[in-house]
Amino acid sequence: MATAATGLFRSSIGRKYLMALSGLFLCTFLVVHLLGNLQLFQNDGGVAFNLYSAFMANNPLIKTIAYVNYAFILLHIIDGFYLAAQNRKARPQGYAKVDQSKSSSWSSRNMALLGTIILVFLIVHMKSFWFEMKFGNMPVTTIEGESYKDMYSVVVEAFSQPWYAALYVVSMFAIGFHLYHGFASGFQSLGIRHHRYTPAIQNLGTFLFAILIPALFAAMPVYFCLKNL
Amino acid sequence: MKITLKVWRQKNGKTPGNFNTYTLPDVSEDMSFLEMFDVLNDELIRKGEDSIAFDHDCREGICGMCSMYINGRAHGPLTGTTTCQLHMRHFKDGDTIVVEPWRASAFPIIKDLMVDRSAFDRVIQAGGFISVNTGNAVDANSIPIPKEDADKAFDAAACIGCGACVATCKNASAMLFVSAKVSQLALLPQGQPERNMRVKKMVEAMDEEGFGNCTNTGACEVECPKGISLDHIARMNRDYLVSNIVD
Ligand code: HEM
Ligand code: SF4
Ligand code: FES
Numbered sequence: 001m002a003t004a005a006t007g008l009f010r011s012s013i014g015r016k017y018l019m020a021l022s023g024l025f026l027c028t029f030l031v032v033h034l035l036g037n038l039q040l041f042q043n044d045g046g047v048a049f050n051l052y053s054a055f056m057a058n059n060p061l062i063k064t065i066a067y068v069n070y071a072f073i074l075l076h077i078i079d080g081f082y083l084a085a086q087n088r089k090a091r092p093q094g095y096a097k098v099d100q101s102k103s104s105s106w107s108s109r110n111m112a113l114l115g116t117i118i119l120v121f122l123i124v125h126m127k128s129f130w131f132e133m134k135f136g137n138m139p140v141t142t143i144e145g146e147s148y149k150d151m152y153s154v155v156v157e158a159f160s161q162p163w164y165a166a167l168y169v170v171s172m173f174a175i176g177f178h179l180y181h182g183f184a185s186g187f188q189s190l191g192i193r194h195h196r197y198t199p200a201i202q203n204l205g206t207f208l209f210a211i212l213i214p215a216l217f218a219a220m221p222v223y224f225c226l227k228n229l
Numbered sequence: 230m231k232i233t234l235k236v237w238r239q240k241n242g243k244t245p246g247n248f249n250t251y252t253l254p255d256v257s258e259d260m261s262f263l264e265m266f267d268v269l270n271d272e273l274i275r276k277g278e279d280s281i282a283f284d285h286d287c288r289e290g291i292c293g294m295c296s297m298y299i300n301g302r303a304h305g306p307l308t309g310t311t312t313c314q315l316h317m318r319h320f321k322d323g324d325t326i327v328v329e330p331w332r333a334s335a336f337p338i339i340k341d342l343m344v345d346r347s348a349f350d351r352v353i354q355a356g357g358f359i360s361v362n363t364g365n366a367v368d369a370n371s372i373p374i375p376k377e378d379a380d381k382a383f384d385a386a387a388c389i390g391c392g393a394c395v396a397t398c399k400n401a402s403a404m405l406f407v408s409a410k411v412s413q414l415a416l417l418p419q420g421q422p423e424r425n426m427r428v429k430k431m432v433e434a435m436d437e438e439g440f441g442n443c444t445n446t447g448a449c450e451v452e453c454p455k456g457i458s459l460d461h462i463a464r465m466n467r468d469y470l471v472s473n474i475v476d
Binding site: 007008011012013014015016017083086087089090091092093094095096097098099100102103104105108109111181184185188189190191192193 | 237248298300301302308327329332333334335397399400401402432433435436439440441442443444445446447448451452459460462463464465466467468469470473
């Protein structure tokens with residue numbers, strides 16, 4: 001069984017199962033992450049957001065899911081770069097003239113480039129918030145007599161800087177284009193395709209994952225940046 | 230019409246190649262793309278030059294030999310056609326057309342525009358068959374097959390092994406071809422006994438030949454002259470998972 005499993009995940013199709021499973025898991029994570037972060041828009045000086053971020057940092061179940069999430073991100077990145085390298089090797093000499101615009105979408109041809117932009121974003125993002133929350137020197141706030149790390153003011157301060165807001169907006173475009181192809185592609189990689197359901201999956205990928213979710217994420221830094229002007 | 234051709238010339242797999250430019254002053258728009266090459270080769274031979282090597286056989290869109298990457302697209306600007314079925318009326322007077330061979334490490338160049346596609350044969354040899362003991366021919370209708378399944382299997386069987394899917398794929402992946410060859414048997418009752426073994430062996434052979442991975446860009450389906458559908462790739466993805474679990 002062990003050898004069967006390693007054989008499976010060494011094959012081109014098996015590696016795509018890993019890509020799809022990790023990618024689609026990250027998509028569900030994105031939804032949960034967005035719903036939580038929308039509390040930034042509550043006009044309460046950050047009370048709801050700070051309670052939420054303390055809950056996320058301390059709840060054992062959330063912590064476990066977070067570690068699964070990190071593992072999937074790593075798997076997705078490593079597998080993605082491995083596949084991209086293999087694909088280059090499959091065509092050592094390229095064409096002098098290529099016209100792929102009529103046969104495939106730009107996103108589908110640039111998944112590794114888009115992924116690399118997302119990776120740069122993730123590093124900055126984790127440094128500013130995850131690392132600070134865990135190891136940094138956080139400001140403290142008091143809510144109903146108890147003291148909490150004041151994540152809200154850290155976020156607001158970061159988002160008020162125009163360069164930071166700009167990085168977010170660019171990165172959310174990258175996520176949008178990555179998922180414009182990626183969400184539906186993940187289902188195809190797992191063999192889930194049906195003439196009735198596949199168009200619905202593609203629409204969900206386009207309208208929810210490529211447009212609405214990145215737009216709402218981008219709205220947060222834009223809102224705080226404009227507020228600070 | 231006047232056509233300028235930039236054609237990839239390469240003596241063999243070991244020497245590097247380059248583009249040569251040829252001008253044809255009087256091309257008829259009723260010529261097929263290959264007939265234009267016949268005219269050009271005729272002229273080259275008359276001048277004592279080396280003619281351009283290219284593959285062709287049936288010239289009616291059914292053998293899959295005529296591999297040419299024309300102006301950045303497999304088999305040229307039309308979808309659903311082979312090079313032999315492409316006519317010069319789809320180009321304009323004065324056009325410059327770039328013609329290259331299929332490029333993939335699994336399809337080494339033999340000469341000029343001719344590539345070695347025997348990797349496809351080896352993938353089929355790995356499992357693209359049904360083992361039956363010979364004996365009397367069985368009556369064709371003795372095994373009932375739902376019409377819809379028969380139609381889908383027939384659609385998969387329409388693949389002519391031309392390699393346009395590999396040529397057009399940004400990863401040089403052979404998934405469309407292999408999935409067509411897996412599906413045409415997986416959809417029929419006669420293909421069931423070897424169904425799991427077949428998909429495993431053929432995917433393994435595909436990987437060994439050095440084709441790329443599938444990113445689901447869908448370019449293969451658009452450029453395939455026989456309209457082979459991505460449905461078959463999804464079916465192969467399912468079958469491969471099942472075969473690894475049960476087999
Ligand atoms: C961290 C940096 C990331 C990198 C380097 C990366 C890289 C890639 C690459 C190269 C592919 C294409 C694989 C292929 O089909 O050959 C891909 C597919 C995909 N990615 Fe990412 N990605 C990243 C982040 C993300 C994130 C954050 C999400 C989701 C929120 C995501 C979701 C997906 C999905 C759903 C697919 C489609 C899987 C498939 O085609 O089967 N990726 N990624
Ligand atoms: S799947 Fe289509 S493009 Fe690929 S070899 Fe078969 S006929 Fe040619
Ligand atoms: S020569 Fe047979 S398909 Fe073109």
